[in-house]
Structures are given as C-alpha cells and as structure tokens.
Amino acid sequence: MKLLIIAPEQNTVPPPIGGSVENSIYQITKHISNKHRVTIVSLWRKHLPRKSIINNTTILRVRGGSKRKYLRNAIAKVKGNRYDFIQIDNRPGFVTQVRKAFPTTRISVFMHSMIFVCPPMTTKRKANADFRSAKLIIGNSKSLQRSLMKRFPAHKSKMKFVHLGVDTRKFYPSRKASVKSFHLLFAGRLIPRKGVPVLLKAYKKARKSVPSLRLSIAGGTWKPAYKAFLKKTARRLNVPVRFKGNLSRNKMPQFYRSGHCVVCPSQQHEAFGLVNVEAMSCGLPVIASRIGGIPEIIKHGRNGLLVTAYRKPSAFASQIIKLAKHPKLYKSLSIRARRDAANKFSWKRTAKRLVGIYARKS
Template sequence: MKLLIIAPEQNPVPPPVGGSVENCIFQISKQISNRHQVTIVSLQRKGLPKKTKMGHVTILRVRGGSKKTYLSHVMKKVKGGHFDLIQIDNRPSFVRVVRRAFPTTPISVFLHSVTFVTSPMTTRRQAAIDLREADLIIGNSGSLKRTLQHMFPQHKKKIKYVHLGVDLTQFHPGKQISQGRFRVLFAGRLIPRKGIPVLMKAIHIARKTAPAVHLTVAGGTHHAAYKKHLKKLASSLRLPVTFIGNVSRSRMPAFYRSGNCFVCPSQKLEAFGLVNVEAMASGLPVIASHNGGIPEIVKHESNGLLVKSYRHPEAFAKHIVYLAKHPEVVRRLGKQARKDVETHFSWKKTAKNLMQIYQSAI
C-alpha cells in the first residue's frame, strides 16, 4: 500500500520535543514501512532537511504559517502523486481540500482528541460537514470512538479506533534510586485541563503524613502567566516541586526512570493519555483520573490506581501516601504495568491494527 500521511502544522516529524501526534505518526510509519510505502508531509523547521528518506518512509517538510497556508504548501508538494489511502492527523478541516485533489482516494481522519471538532476550534456543525468527505474516522481509544459517535451519529459507521503504543526498548524499567525521597512525576503541557494545581495540592496534603514525597513537573507552556501562577501556588504551599521545563524525547525515558510513581490528574476528557503508557512501560505505577480512555490503560489496583473524585486533591493524596508507605505495592503495580504494556500497547500492535482497518477499507 502507498500511504500518504498529512501531519498538523505545529511540529515537524519526528518532533524533537513534545508533539505527541507527530511522534505517533513517526512511530506507526516505522512499524509499517517493511510492508508499505509511506510518505509523510510535515512542517519544515530550521536544521531539518526538506526531505528525509528512511527505507520505505519518506518525510517531506514544507513551510508553515496558518493552517490554510501550510495546507497549500502540502498540496503543492503532493500534487500529481498516486496513493492508495490518505491519512490526515487531527485536522478535519483539511479534508475537503484534500478530497478535491484526490477525488477517488480513500481518506482517513485520525483524531487524537475532540479538540479540533469542538469549540473554539470549530463548531460541531462545521466539523460534521468536514468529516462528511472522509471515508474513515480513527480515534485512539474506545472512549474517543464512543464520544465521536455520540457527537456525529451521521458518521457512526465509519468511526473506528486503535490504541496507541510505546517504544518498548526505549522506555523500560531502571533501578530505582530513592535517596530517601518518594518522587512523584508529572509530564504534559502546563495548561489548566491537565490538573497540575490539583496535583500540587494533593502533594501538600500527602506530605503531612508522608514527608518524603517530592514532585517533579516536566512540560512547557505558551502561557507564561500560567506557569507563574503554578510557581506562586507551589511557593504558597511550601512545596518541594521542581519544574524542569520541556524535556526532549530522547531524555524522557530517563525522566520516567527517575521517579517512584507517575500521576495524571487530567480534569477534562483525556482521549488516551500516552504519558501513562510511557510511565507504565518504565515500570512505574500510575495514579490517574478515571476519565476518558485512561481506564482502558490503567486498571485499578492491578497496574495502577484510578481516581474517580479527580477534582479533589484529597483523593489523589490518599493514593500517593499509600504508595509512599508501601514500596512492595509500588513494585507489584509497576511490574504488572510493564507486563500489560508489553502485551497491549506496543507500536507494532498499533500499526498492525490500523493497517487491518485500512486494508479492509481499500
């Protein structure tokens, strides 16, 4: 199969920092390239070549700008090409332009969240119109599939899902070095929906009975005022928290191995939660909001702990204290977490499931 993947306009493929969508594109493409030809079009960034060829994967990079400008550059780059299927990641608004250029080619929209089919990015009515031209809509969890089917009942039959994966050789357990501390980790964008204030308040409560608990936060933000707000909150709570900023993808495995547990306190729908899978692959127990697709990954008291009252810091604090005081539970949950990821969440499995859907469509 000759597959064209159109990445969003925000980050290059592969992304040096962050860019979970672009990372998914890169990892899936690597897995399917032994049997299929893959062309990826993504953002050009200084220091990266305009064209990268890796076996049967070709990455073409074009100039960015607005979504409309970027898409124009993409279409000029692929004009006249022949593809068996076109995948558009996270940009349903691109579909109609792509359809005009490729009227008979099956088009799949791979959605990683509901962000680009809801306000303020678009209206539900406009999203439904954009998705009308797609042959397939792929979500990254059963939860996202059900949400999309509820939102767009007219497209129900063409909505499928595949779970995402993790590089099992890159992300693996390491020797825990506690140095008398119980290190709680968070990784993600510093935005309100991620629930960092809830986590910080939970750490404050937990330290009253488990003073060894410390917090490390990895991630950046485009909103300096929000990061300032978080640091002010940490100061007012007298928290031992370290903000380490954006961490490159190559350094993320070591980041996970530096902790004793990982907390994902998402306050709004979390379609999948790739950071949870990466932490679990690294042998960490995960404490996470019972929210969206997270329960498809984290199984309560088997490979991690789920928090139903995830708006309340006390609920997270209870689980953090429990793990801090029971190292044998940390080891048991972490061991099972790694085993479950090996079974269910490899990129190889993601790619296999996705291509089965595509081959059926063709």
C-alpha cells in the first residue's frame, strides 16, 4: 500500500516539543512502513531538512505561514503522484482541496478531537461538506467516534476508531524506594479545559491529610497570561508547585519517572489523552476525570482512579489521599498500569488496526 499522510500546519513531524498529533503520525508510520510505503507532508522549520527518508517512510517538509499557504504547498509537493490512500490528520477542512488535486484517490480523515469540526473553527454545514469527500472518518477513541456520529449522522457508515499508543521501550517504569513523599504530576497544555485550577485546589485539600505531598506541572501555553494566572492561584492557595515549562518529548519519560501519579482533571471532552498512556507505561497510576475517551484507558480500581464529580476539587482530593495513603493499592495499580499500556496501547497495535481498516476498504 502507498499511503500519503498530510499533517496539520502547526508543528513538524517528528515534533521536538508537544505536537501530540504529529507525534502520533510519526510513531504509527514507524510500524506501518515495514511493509508499506508512506509519504508524510509536514511543516518545514529551518533546523530540519526539506526531505527525510526513514526506512520506507519519506517525510517532505513545506513552508507554512497560514493554513491556506501550507495546504497549497503540501498539495503542490505531491500532486501527480499515485497513492492508494490519503490520510488527513485532524484537518477536515483540507479535504475539499485535496479531493480536487486527487479526484479518484480514497481519502481518510483521522480525527484527534472535536475542535476542528465545531465553532469557532468551522460550521457544522462546512464540516459536513468536507466529510462528504472522505471515504473514511477515523476517531482516536470510541468516545470520539460516537461524538462524530452524533454530530454528523449522515456519515455514520464511514466512521471507525483506532486507539493511539505509546512507545513502551522509551516510556518505562523506574524503581521507587518509597512513597513517603508522594509526588503528583500534571502534563499537558496549560489551557482552561485541562482543569489545572481544580487540581491546585484539590492539592491544597489533600495536603491537609498528606502534608508531604508535592506537585509538578509540565506544559506550555500560547497565552502567557494564563500561566501567570495559574502561578498566582498557587501562591494565593499557599501551595508549593513546580512549573517545569514546556518539556521536550525526549525529557517526558524522565518527568513521568520522577513522580508517583499523574492527575488528569480535564473539564471538557477528552478524545483520548496520550499523557495517560505514557504515564501508565512508566508505571504511574492516573487519577482522571470520567469524561470522553478517558474511561477507555483508565479502568477504575484496576490501573488508575476515575473521578465522576470532576468539577469538584474535593472529589480529586479524596482520590489523591486514597492513593498516597494506601501503598498496596498504589503498587497494584502501578503494576497493572504498565501491563495494560504494553498489552493494549502499543503503537504496533495502533498501526496494525489502522492498516487493517485501509485494507478492508481497498
């Protein structure tokens, strides 16, 4: 199979920092390209070559500047070539122009969230029209698939789901001598929907029962004022928090291994949550909101803990206290978290399922 993947315009493939969509593309193709030929079109940055070849994968990088310019350059780079499938990641708005350039090639849209099919990014009518030219619409979780089906019922028959994965060789556990000083971690974009203020308030409440509790937060933001607000909130609550900034992807495994537990207090629909499987692969239980696709990964009492009343800091605090005060529970969840990550969420498994879907549509 010859597969063309068109990445979003915001980050490079592979991404040095953040870029969960671009990282997913890179990791999946590493496992696809052993038997198939893959071409990725991605954003170009000055420190990167225009063209990279890794096994059977070719990465072509083009100039951006805007969505329109990036897409025009991406199409110009590959127009005239033949592909069995074209996969567009998380940009359904690209489909119409790609269809014009490749009128007979099958197109799939791999969706990573609902953001780009809802206002203010687009209208329901425009997204419906974009999906009309796609052969397949793939969500990264059952929850996202259901949300897409509900919003775009005319395209139900095209919709599938493929869970994302984790590099279990890179994200592995470390031996922790004790959990006397229980270290909480948060990793993700510093935006309101991620629920960091809820975590800060929960942390303050939990410290009343576990005074040695620590918290480190890793992540960047496009709005420095919001990060300043979070720091001000931590000072107002009088809780010690380490803001680690936007860590590179190479530093994330060590960040996870520095802690005992990841807290994911999402306040809005979370399609999948790569942070959760990365933490699990490092042997960390995850305390997370029972929302979106998270319960497909976190199984309450097996590999982590789910919070139903996720808008209440006290609900998170009680789960944090439970984990910090019960070493046997912590150890059990930790072992199963690593086991489930390795058995259910490897990139090899993701790639195999994706290729299988494309093969059935060939």
